[in-house]
Amino acid sequence: MLRCRPKLSFPSLKDQHLPLVSTTLSIAFLVLTVSDFPCLSNFVNKHLLTLILVFLTHIHISKHKGLCIEQSKLSASTGDPCYFYTTLDQPWRATNGSKMSICDNNFNWKGWYRLMYNGMNIRMPEICTTFYRCGTYITFWLNGSHPQISDGIITRQACGKAWNTDCCGWSVLMQVKACPGNYYVYEFIKPNICYAAYCSGTQIHSKSF
Structure with a gap:
C-alpha cells in the first residue's frame, strides 16, 4: 500500500481546495462547450451526476502521483520490542x-x-x-x-x-x-x-x- 503526497499544480491553493476547484472548472468548461450542441447537451444534463463522480475519481487517483512512501515501511517498526519494552x-x-x-x-x-x-x-x-x-x-x-x-x-x-x-x-x-x-x-x-x-x-x- 502506498501513501503519497500529491504534486500541486497551484502552490497558492491548499490541498483541501483542489478537488472543489478542479471539479467546478471542469463542469463549467463542459457545460459551456456542449451548449451549442443540443443532443450532447441533453446527454450531459442527464448524466451530470455520473460525470461529477468521474471527475472526482480522477482527482483522487491524481493525488497518488508524486512523492510516495511505502506504508509497510512506515509501520514496520510498530510493535518492535527494541522500542517497546x-x-x-x-x-x-x-x-x-x-x-x-x-x-x-x-x-x-x-x-x-x-x-x-x-x-x-x-x-x-x-x-x-x-x-x-x-x-x-x-x-x-x-x-x-x-x-x-x-x-x-x-x-x-x-x-x-x-x-x-x-x-x-x-x-x-x-x-x-x-x-x-x-x-x-x-x-x-x-x-x-x-x-x-x-x-x-x-x-x-x-x-x-
Missing part, C-alpha cells in the same frame, strides 16, 4: 549480588524487558551462575550466545542453578533480540519455581553488534 535497572540482579529472597515467580511478567545496571547497558550472563547470587537462591542464566541484530528474535533456554542441581536444574524457554544501540531485550517468562530470578551480568555491555 520495560527497563529493569535492579542492581541486585547482578551476578555479584548478595543473597536475598527475590522470586521472579511473584512478578507479573508481560512483554519485553531491557536489563540495565545503574543506567548502563547490561545483559544476562552466558555462563553458569552459582546459587545464592542475583538476589535469590536459584539463578537463571542464558544457555547460549546472544543474537546479532541480523538474527532477529531468537529462542533461548534460560537455566537455573541451585546448590543440589547441575547448571540447568530448572529451565524455561524465552525470546531474545539484539537492538540498535548495543542492548538486548528479553521476553522473560514467569519461572515455575521459587526462589528464583533472572540474572544480569556485571560487565557493562558496550560492544557493537
